[in-house]
Amino acid sequence: xxxxxxxxxxxxxxxxxxxxxxxxxxxxxxxxxxxxxxxxxxxxxxxxxxxxxxxxxxxxxxxxxxxxxxxxxxxxxxxxxxxxxxxxxxxxxxxxxxxxxxxxxxxxxxxxxxxxxxxxxxxxxxxxxxxxxxxxxxxxxxxxxxxxxxxxxxxxxxxxxxxxxxxxxxxxxxxxxxxxxxxxxxxxxxxxxxxxxxxxxxxxxxxxxxxxxxxxxxxxxx
Numbered sequence: 001x002x003x004x005x006x007x008x009x010x011x012x013x014x015x016x017x018x019x020x021x022x023x024x025x026x027x028x029x030x031x032x033x034x035x036x037x038x039x040x041x042x043x044x045x046x047x048x049x050x051x052x053x054x055x056x057x058x059x060x061x062x063x064x065x066x067x068x069x070x071x072x073x074x075x076x077x078x079x080x081x082x083x084x085x086x087x088x089x090x091x092x093x094x095x096x097x098x099x100x101x102x103x104x105x106x107x108x109x110x111x112x113x114x115x116x117x118x119x120x121x122x123x124x125x126x127x128x129x130x131x132x133x134x135x136x137x138x139x140x141x142x143x144x145x146x147x148x149x150x151x152x153x154x155x156x157x158x159x160x161x162x163x164x165x166x167x168x169x170x171x172x173x174x175x176x177x178x179x180x181x182x183x184x185x186x187x188x189x190x191x192x193x194x195x196x197x198x199x200x201x202x203x204x205x206x207x208x209x210x211x212x213x214x215x216x217x218x219x220x221x222x
Contacts, residue, residue, distance in 0.1 A: 011047025
């Protein structure tokens with residue numbers, strides 16, 4: 001059923017509202033939240049694209065709400081978001097058709113990157129710390145991909161690097177199984193659990209709100 005102009009305009013506004021919030025979450029380092037906001041924008045993508053193509057003469061190289069998933073889901077091993085994106089592109093074919101870049105092809109590359117990321121992360125968990133050039137020797141693969149993963153994880157605060165001769169000493173800055181303290185944003189209660197648990201939206205044991213706990217720095221948790 002064809003959408004009216006007011007409907008398309010509403011979809012555009014709702015799309016950009018979610019994308020704006022996703023950008024803010026990325027700036028704050030709240031990557032899980034950013035991915036959820038980006039995927040929440042998808043139901044409005046088609047209407048947004050129709051409006052901007054018809055009334056603003058805009059052509060699309062790609063779609064930011066999809067690019068956020070393609071950029072970050074592989075680095076966080078978020079298979080679910082990639083699976084949902086595959087369903088979106090299969091069921092809403094006009095989205096990929098109206099973007100000049102092949103989004104389905106980029107999804108395939110994102111999946112490949114995720115498995116390479118998983119291989120590198122698993123190695124870092126085993127060895128604790130290693131030189132970056134030795135990491136490539138141990139794992140093989142595309143050295144440029146390895147450099148990209150380490151540099152991006154460093155920017156995200158997930159790994160630490162220090163100059164070591166002509167290379168870097170690399171180690172994980174965070175481990176998903178380590179216990180950390182986190183605060184409920186609704187009632188302020190502080191709980192302690194595996195870090196991986198706090199990366200998801202959970203029910204607060206005190207106020208029962210479904211929230212994203214804020215992980216506390218060590219000194220804040222004392």
